[in-house]
Amino acid sequence: MTAGPTVVLDFDGTLALGRGPLQAYIAALDDRSSNSDSGGDIVRACLAAIESFDAGATDHRDAYDAVRTTALARGITETDLSRAYLASRDLLGTEDAPVVAPRGLSAFLAELSTSATCVLATNAPEAGVERALISLGIEHSLHERHHDVGKPVGLEPIIAHHLDRGPVLAVGDIWEFDLAPAARLGADTALVGVREVPEARPTLRGETLTDLYEPIRDWARAHRVAASA
Template structure:
């Protein structure tokens, strides 16, 4: 049992793992199953959308991230659910390879080592466990986390992790999608830190992929902390960790 009373809950894709590599691997897998013209159009549309909106949260769509944007495009070009599922699982098999390259935010390993002195570090992702250990090794984060949870099923699945750690003390949830990564924690009284990507000027919930209905409702919540990149949040998170010592 840890004696640390603070807990940081991190998302994976788009938070500690950066880059379009996995999303492009997903799109390429879908394209292989489509007619040539549809495949070309899909990849061209994706390139244009990601160039303008690197987070994958493209205005006029319901996508909350790059995977969601690929899915929406693919369906318009006739991709089936079986095709989408097969391509997604294949993309995760390529995670942290040249076919699905990723990188870590600047200084992440050193930051986590410092934070771990006073916090339990939890990784919680909706992605399957496939190649997560290899990805963490590539990112320089082997053994950086106290617990790793995969196939979490966020947003609802985050509650089990919150059930475990909220009784121990303060919890700060950190992620790039308000609806999945942060809203459940906010609802339970935990603190939240949003990585907004390239949309820091947009309200937190909307920038993180909330629907228009969410934006018009009480669920549109500005997070406790927000910055375009995770490394910009390091000082804020360390201050949050030190607050109870003051």
């Protein structure tokens, strides 16, 4: 595409919804709990941690962070956490780790991709993500795909590169990881979700990505017109 606006999109919690991948992660942790001091209660403890997070009773950045913290407290090692995560990602987009799209996502991205460069930037490894994109019906609407980004720091060069070409809007559900690096570089931001983050000052905000479809369309169109003027 010619120089113009770019929309940088997060994957988990933004484009891909549902607890399927997280449940696969917990199941993989349970397979490894026999080598820890967890006493076989890892699944129960992780589910309780997710419930507390969903109720707003903890300050974890997301449900994965709640599971990770809980597992570490019960003797699961960092190595086993990494292996369990990779095992769950291998199942992404299958019936063992299904994902669902926000309502109307495929049509929205297909339209958006005609007026902006659409970029996927995720900390998730490539394994499983491509299959999940196909299951979500959005594989043809993403002009670039960046895996294992290493957010927050690893997002900065992606944002900086596209800011050299034109305006950038970063879209995600975790301010610290998905949006703060973009905001520091002067990009616009769109925060998905209802959790309060005192330091967050997003350009756009919506309870769900679906709530942001029209504002994102308007942003892209306005900057596309400006770039053409």
